[in-house]
Amino acid sequence: MAVTGHDTLKTRRQLKVGSKSYDYFSLEAAGKAGLGDVSRLPFSLKVLLENLLRWEDGRTVTVDDVKALAAWLKDKYSDREIAYRPARVLMQDFTGVPAVVDLAAMRDAMVALGGDPTKINPLSPVDLVIDHSVMVDSFGSPKAFADNVSLEFERNGERYEFLRWGQDAFSNFRVVPPGTGICHQVNLEYLAQVVWTNSADGPTVAYPDTLVGTDSHTTMVNGMAVLGWGVGGIEAEAAMLGQPVSMLIPEVVGFRLTGKPKEGTTATDVVLTVTQMLRKKGVVGKFVEFYGPGLSGLTLADRATIANMAPEYGATCGFFPIDGETIKYLKFSGRDADRVALVEAYAKAQGMWREDSTPDPVFTDTLELDLNTVEPSLAGPKRPQDRVLLSATSGAFGAALKEMGGGDRSVPVAGTNYELKDGDVVIAAITSCTNTSNPAVLIAAGLLAKNAVAKGLTTKPWVKTSLAPGSQVVTDYLEKAGLQVELDKLGFNLVGYGCTTCIGNSGPLSDEIIAAVEAKDLVVAAVLSGNRNFEGRVSPQTKANYLASPPLVVAYALAGSMKVDLTKDPLGTGKDGKPVYLRDIWPSNQDIAEEMNRSLTPEMFRKRYANVFEGPAEWRKVKTTTGLTYKWSPGSTYVKNPPYFENMPKEPGKITDVKKARVLALLGDSITTDHISPAGNIKKDGPAGDYLLQHQVRPADFNSYGARRGNHEIMMRGTFANIRLKNEAAAGTSGGMAKHFPSGQVMSIYDAAMKYKDEGVPLVVFGGKEYGTGSSRDWAAKGTILLGIKAVIVESFERIHRSNLVGMGVLPLQFKGDMTRKSLNLVGDEIVDIEGIAAGIKPRMDVNVKITRADGKSETIQVLCRIDTADEIEYYRHGGILQYVLRGLMKAA
Numbered sequence: 001m002a003v004t005g006h007d008t009l010k011t012r013r014q015l016k017v018g019s020k021s022y023d024y025f026s027l028e029a030a031g032k033a034g035l036g037d038v039s040r041l042p043f044s045l046k047v048l049l050e051n052l053l054r055w056e057d058g059r060t061v062t063v064d065d066v067k068a069l070a071a072w073l074k075d076k077y078s079d080r081e082i083a084y085r086p087a088r089v090l091m092q093d094f095t096g097v098p099a100v101v102d103l104a105a106m107r108d109a110m111v112a113l114g115g116d117p118t119k120i121n122p123l124s125p126v127d128l129v130i131d132h133s134v135m136v137d138s139f140g141s142p143k144a145f146a147d148n149v150s151l152e153f154e155r156n157g158e159r160y161e162f163l164r165w166g167q168d169a170f171s172n173f174r175v176v177p178p179g180t181g182i183c184h185q186v187n188l189e190y191l192a193q194v195v196w197t198n199s200a201d202g203p204t205v206a207y208p209d210t211l212v213g214t215d216s217h218t219t220m221v222n223g224m225a226v227l228g229w230g231v232g233g234i235e236a237e238a239a240m241l242g243q244p245v246s247m248l249i250p251e252v253v254g255f256r257l258t259g260k261p262k263e264g265t266t267a268t269d270v271v272l273t274v275t276q277m278l279r280k281k282g283v284v285g286k287f288v289e290f291y292g293p294g295l296s297g298l299t300l301a302d303r304a305t306i307a308n309m310a311p312e313y314g315a316t317c318g319f320f321p322i323d324g325e326t327i328k329y330l331k332f333s334g335r336d337a338d339r340v341a342l343v344e345a346y347a348k349a350q351g352m353w354r355e356d357s358t359p360d361p362v363f364t365d366t367l368e369l370d371l372n373t374v375e376p377s378l379a380g381p382k383r384p385q386d387r388v389l390l391s392a393t394s395g396a397f398g399a400a401l402k403e404m405g406g407g408d409r410s411v412p413v414a415g416t417n418y419e420l421k422d423g424d425v426v427i428a429a430i431t432s433c434t435n436t437s438n439p440a441v442l443i444a445a446g447l448l449a450k451n452a453v454a455k456g457l458t459t460k461p462w463v464k465t466s467l468a469p470g471s472q473v474v475t476d477y478l479e480k481a482g483l484q485v486e487l488d489k490l491g492f493n494l495v496g497y498g499c500t501t502c503i504g505n506s507g508p509l510s511d512e513i514i515a516a517v518e519a520k521d522l523v524v525a526a527v528l529s530g531n532r533n534f535e536g537r538v539s540p541q542t543k544a545n546y547l548a549s550p551p552l553v554v555a556y557a558l559a560g561s562m563k564v565d566l567t568k569d570p571l572g573t574g575k576d577g578k579p580v581y582l583r584d585i586w587p588s589n590q591d592i593a594e595e596m597n598r599s600l601t602p603e604m605f606r607k608r609y610a611n612v613f614e615g616p617a618e619w620r621k622v623k624t625t626t627g628l629t630y631k632w633s634p635g636s637t638y639v640k641n642p643p644y645f646e647n648m649p650k651e652p653g654k655i656t657d658v659k660k661a662r663v664l665a666l667l668g669d670s671i672t673t674d675h676i677s678p679a680g681n682i683k684k685d686g687p688a689g690d691y692l693l694q695h696q697v698r699p700a701d702f703n704s705y706g707a708r709r710g711n712h713e714i715m716m717r718g719t720f721a722n723i724r725l726k727n728e729a730a731a732g733t734s735g736g737m738a739k740h741f742p743s744g745q746v747m748s749i750y751d752a753a754m755k756y757k758d759e760g761v762p763l764v765v766f767g768g769k770e771y772g773t774g775s776s777r778d779w780a781a782k783g784t785i786l787l788g789i790k791a792v793i794v795e796s797f798e799r800i801h802r803s804n805l806v807g808m809g810v811l812p813l814q815f816k817g818d819m820t821r822k823s824l825n826l827v828g829d830e831i832v833d834i835e836g837i838a839a840g841i842k843p844r845m846d847v848n849v850k851i852t853r854a855d856g857k858s859e860t861i862q863v864l865c866r867i868d869t870a871d872e873i874e875y876y877r878h879g880g881i882l883q884y885v886l887r888g889l890m891k892a893a
Contacts (some may be wrong), residue, residue, distance in 0.1 A: 003087075003198045005057035009033040017078040017345045020338065022197065022206040025053040027350050035070035039351050042268045042289045042361040043251040043321040045072060046352055047227045048084060054207055055085050060244055062270040069249055076364040077251055081869045083244035086210040086228065087196045087425045088125040089236050092183040094132040094503070094679065094706040095778060097159055097213035099233035100166045101639060101710045103240075104630040106886055109645035117513065117628045119889045122172040123242040129176040130163065133707055134496035136429070136466045136507035142510045144466075145494045152178060152496070153618045155703045158638035159710060164624040167611055175424060175614025181471030183213070184220040184433040186627040188304055189333050189471055190609045192226045193345045194326065206346050212239050214683050216775050216800060217531065220433055223304030224329060225322040225352075230311065232804035233778035238881050241889070242271075246871035250316060252287040253278075254363030255293025259372035263589055266441050267298075267305040268529065268549035271434070272377045272387045273369065274306055278313035279385035281367055283810040285799050288315040291360055294371050300329035301438040301460065308434045309531050311774070312384040314576035316799060322347040334605035372445055380533050380546035381525070383670065390552070394565040395697070397525075397544065398424065404543050406523030411516040413462065420462055420516040421561070425525045426509060427539060428459075429466045429501035432552045436470030439477060441529070443595050444587055445492075445550035446483025451585035452558055453489045456575025460560030464509060465491035468500040469515040472608045481599040492555060502530030504680030505704060506539045517541045527556040533776060534674045535724035540681060547803035552631035555582055637695050639710040643786075643884060650890065658762055658811070658834035659792045662741055664753060665720060666821060666828045667767040672774035673801060675722045677715065677783055679706035686736070687717035687750040709779055712786060719783025720749040728821075729828025739831050761789065764832050766821045767794035772801025781808040785880075791834055793863060795820055795825065795848065802866055809839070812866040813847060819861065829854045841865060 004012075004025075009030040015022045023313070027046060030053055031038050038049065049069050055061045060083040063535050068080040071511045107117040131553065133156050138147035153160070160178075176186055196209040209226045211218065216230035231245070239245060257276070261270060275572065278288060287309065290303070298306075303320045310318040330340045347353040376390040381400050388396045401407065406422035413420050420426075434443050459465055467487060471477060475494060478484040487493070500506060506526070508514070517524055519540075526533075527545040529552075533545035544562065558571040570579030614620070625631045632641045667675075679831060682702040691713060692702055708714045720727075721736035730739040730746055738752035739745070747755075756763055765784070771794040772780060779803035791811040805812045811834065815821075833850040847865045852858040867873055878884035 002200045003054060003207065004201050005055045005641065008056060009053065011053055015345060015349055017342050018338065022342065023203045024206045024346065024349070025050055030066070035067060038073070040359065041073060042254070042287070042363060043352055043354070044227055044287050044289050044317065044319040045069065045252060046350065047210060048082070050208055050350065051084055051210065052082060072249055073362055075364060078249035080249050082125060082247060082249055084247055085244045086124070086212050086239060087207065088127070088211045089240050090183055090187055090211050090213035090218055091126065091128040091236065092132050092215045093128065093163070094131040094709055095233045096128040097163065097710040098668070098778060099214060099237050100163065101642060102233070102237055102644070102882060103170065104166070105642050106643055107629050108641065109648060109886055110890070111629065113650060113890055115893055119893055120241070121170055122240040124172065124240055126173045126240055127176060128163070128174070129186050130178040131182045131498040132503055132505070133178060134498040134500060135704070136468070136495045136500050137497050139464055139507070140486070140491040140493055142493060145496060148496045149179060149616070149618065155701065156707060157622070158636050159707065160619070160622045161624045162630070162639045162710065164622050165626070165630055168626060169628060171788060174613060174767050174779050176342045176612060177619040179497050179616050180612060181469070182433045182436065182499050183215060184217055184308065185470030187221050188224060188437055189473065189605055190612060192221050192224060193339055194225055194322065194330065195339070195346045196292045206342060209433055212236055212245060214778070217308050217431065217433055219310035219317050220304050220308035220437065222307035222319045224300055225320055225326055227317060227319060229317045230800055232781060232807060234781070234807040235803060238885050241885050243885055246869045247370045249870065250285065250287045251364040252289055253281065253283050254361065254366040255290045256292035256366060257290055257298070257369040257371060258292055258368065259294055259370040260297040260376055261371045264586060265374050265376055266549040266551070267302040267438050268435055268441060269374050270302070270371060271306045271309050271378045272379045272547065273374050275309050275313040275379070275385050276387040277367060277369065278315065282314070284314040286315055286364070287317050287319060288313070288843040289319045289361065289363070293356055295354070296356055297371065298326050299440065301440065302439045305434055308437070309384065312531055322352055323354040332602050334413050334602045334609070341578055345893065378546045378548045378552065381544035382533065382535055384531055384533060384547055390850050391567045394563055397562040399607055400544060401523055401731040404523045405521065409520045409522060411519045411522060413516045414512045416461065416512065418461060420513065420522060420524065422523050423525065423561050423563040425527055425556050425560055425562060426513060427464045427501065427506055427528065427542060428553050429468070429506065429525035429526065429528040430553050431466065431468040431500050431528055432502035433470050433499070434531040435529040435550050436474055439596050439600055440592055441550045442474060442478065443481065443483065443599070444592050445554050446478055446481060446487055447587035447591055447595065448551040448554050448585055449490050449492065450483060450486040451587065452554070453486055455580045455585060456578055457558050457572045459491045459557045462513060463557045463560055465557050466495040466500065467492040468496050468498060471496070471602050471831065472497060476608070477599040478605040481595050490554065492554065501526070501528045501538055502532050503706060504537050504678070509539065509541055514541060525562045527553050529553050529560050532774065534672045536678065537674045537680060540723055551586070583593070637692060637697055637711060637714070638708055640712060642712045644880065645886065648883060650887065652883070653839055653888070655877055657836065657838045658764070658832070661762040661764045661790060661832040661834070662756055663729055663766060663826070663828045663832065664738055664749060664756070664763040664787065664789060665765045666826055667765065668726065668728070670770050670773055671767050673772055673777040674774055675725045676720055676772070676780040677705070677777050678718055678722045680704055682718070686721055687748050688714050688721065691717055701793050707773070708858035712782070715779050715783050716786045717750045719787055739828060750787070757788045763789045765789055765792045766826055767792065768820065769795045770798055771796065772798040774798070778804055781805045783808060785810050786806065797866060806867055806872045806875055809876060809880040811876070813849070814864040814866050816862060816864055824851065824861070841867060841876065843868055843870060843873065
């Protein structure tokens with residue numbers, strides 16, 4: 001696909017780097033052409049400005065759009081909508097499989113409409129990394145990795161056959177096979193180039209590497225100056241098919257860093273501190289850009305750790321500019337020498353290069369952190385922004401324990417000589433992209449394990465331990481350092497390369513541990529080096545979940561309880577009979593740095609990524625069908641043709657008001673996409689479990705909701721089925737229950753929705769603040785529309801989920817002022833009419849909602865329509881973004 005437009009401002013220039021020549025769109029030339037001095041724009045907005053200059057075509061991007069972005073410097077704010085086109089798309093398999101399912105379904109729909117199925121093809125490069133399917137069934141043994149890989153291929157055969165078909169059927173689409181690593185770390189170490197090139201227009205054009213990804217933690221690559229963020233699968237599909245990302249020019253909050261982290265603190269401690277500060281500041285929908293002298297003391301891996309958790313601090317992205325550290329990392333990770341030279345030359349030519357002497361950019365607002373003030377921390381027990389100092393963790397946990405109904409209860413564990421108690425840690429997992437991108441914290445975990453073993457300490461027997469690195473390179477340097485063997489001695493054997501515990505793939509606890517927990521409903525904990533700890537996500541048994549650095553994960557495995565104060569209490573008794581404290585085994589910063597220098601080499605990256613698309617023998621053996629359209633298997637319980645395009649007319653119908661809707665769910669604050677679309681285990685005694693049993697699937701083979709996202713029948717049944725979800729419209733219940741009105745029957749949310757559907761009754765959902773927080777899970781929106789929900793009315797939305805709702809044809813509405821579901825005294829038996837939208841929708845217009853009580857009394861309130869842009873109105877009018885794109889491609893043909 002061509003990557004350039006009209007160039008009305010005549011900014012196209014040539015850049016010679018060594019023996020090669022590149023065309024580029026010069027920001028300096030744009031300034032001279034009338035934009036003025038843009039040198040003090042935030043670096044992230046310079047990337048957007050270049051994007052508009054390069055794509056300016058007089059239609060989707062105009063010269064006025066370009067001027068509006070340059071004029072941002074005046075007010076540090078803009079309400080201008082722009083069309084942004086990222087260079088590429090990144091997917092992981094949980095969100096990638098349903099996206100490819102949708103593309104396959106679009107091909108079928110194109111054929112049904114009499115069109116050419118080859119029109120449904122990625123126009124932008126797409127990489128899908130299979131990284132979310134491995135589960136921690138086997139652990140604590142040398143066989144764990146092989147056993148889990150075997151189970152992964154056994155469980156996911158249907159999905160992998162489908163992805164192999166997609167790899168061959170679609171052009172511009174690559175699949176990174178299972179066992180390679182987490183998509184974000186593969187992106188950081190190999191896929192990302194910082195400066196992208198394209199020769200579709202003739203001369204090779206150089207431009208910033210940009211992307212959108214179907215995982216919210218796509219932002220990790222912001223640490224190496226690649227602008228990207230998470231979107232839902234439906235938005236990603238549109239980007240793949242050549243549609244621009246419609247967005248408002250964002251506010252940019254500058255985060256000034258000074259000083260250096262002190263002895264004993266890690267990048268994890270820094271990011272948990274940053275997350276807490278930015279959540280308090282309020283940066284939802286904004287860019288965050290890091291600047292200041294503190295950047296020079298952060299490795300690129302440290303920056304990636306901070307950038308990774310942008311979704312947790314609520315920002316669209318957490319951006320770091322290009323500087324010497326970027327170049328150092330590109331060289332170290334084995335990038336092509338010509339590309340490294342281009343990155344430096346391009347950044348300097350475009351004013352995108354940072355040095356300590358570079359004048360600070362202009363920001364909408366700023367805040368500051370002296371890295372020397374950061375203290376060792378954890379976050380929990382339920383949210384990543386709830387940071388607690390290590391020194392205060394045991395006390396804070398004690399308070400949380402009481403709130404969760406725990407105390408000092410204990411239960412003997414069958415077949416053992418120990419008891420399980422309230423506060424015990426039953427999962428200690430080194431996992432997820434947040435930390436496994438960072439050799440410093442992994443080396444620290446290995447050194448701490450080595451020191452612990454030398455002292456004679458062992459992991460407590462009730463703790464399930466695991467190590468799931470973000471890439472195979474981690475194994476190389478841990479083995480070269482001799483530290484993997486030390487981690488193995490404490491049970492932190494390799495369990496797989498992928499997102500395991502953090503996504504809910506922690507695997508089952510032993511039957512004996514589960515029985516002990518359930519005997520008295522014990523409050524037990526997980527400690528993981530991940531970025532998500534929402535309720536019901538990590539494990540059904542753990543009510544408390546804490547995020548921590550890898551060395552602290554190891555420490556809590558040794559201590560075995562959240563009640564232990566690691567700053568004061570011993571971790572255990574050494575082989576000499578004396579107590580051993582955390583301070584006795586914690587490695588020094590110098591020890592960590594020296595071991596990193598000894599153990600990491602560029603050759604490790606080159607070797608591991610030399611044949612990255614080949615995959616293990618199991619992947620190469622996967623057999624699949626061929627053809628432009630997919631041969632759907634009627635018996636598949638993993639991949640089914642979704643109903644989004646059934647009987648779709650060539651032209652969209654008229655928007656109608658919502659009449660006589662019932663309230664399916666009345667929900668509280670911080671309802672996450674995990675609450676709406678759980679990714680973890682499928683319960684036997686629920687609608688999804690019933691469906692699988694009816695299709696002769698044994699409970700042992702249920703797999704997870706995430707792995708079965710390619711089957712809309714299962715995901716419909718799993719929508720709002722999180723075990724911790726409390727529906728105020730069905731008071732006294734939990735786990736996705738609803739009350740059907742007017743009958744008053746209590747049943748699952750799915751069953752209630754289907755009963756309403758049979759009755760021809762539309763549905764609405766009410767909620768509180770931060771609705772849709774969490775992973776950029778398109779199924780949270782897909783399940784919503786498939787249940788028959790026409791509108792979601794809440795106090796505030798998280799960015800990605802709001803966009804996904806619009807993209808599936810669901811109306812997002814927001815209370816105005818201090819109005820809430822509680823101030824309205826909603827109980828769930830009301831009838832709701834949404835009036836006035838049939839007359840036409842404008843971005844962010846007021847909408848009337850009539851609420852009729854059970855006693856017949858009614859009132860009309862005004863809410864804000866959160867369809868924010870003109871493009872989103874078109875998506876909603878067409879019934880969703882996929883239908884909009886499909887009709888557009890039909891007309892273009």
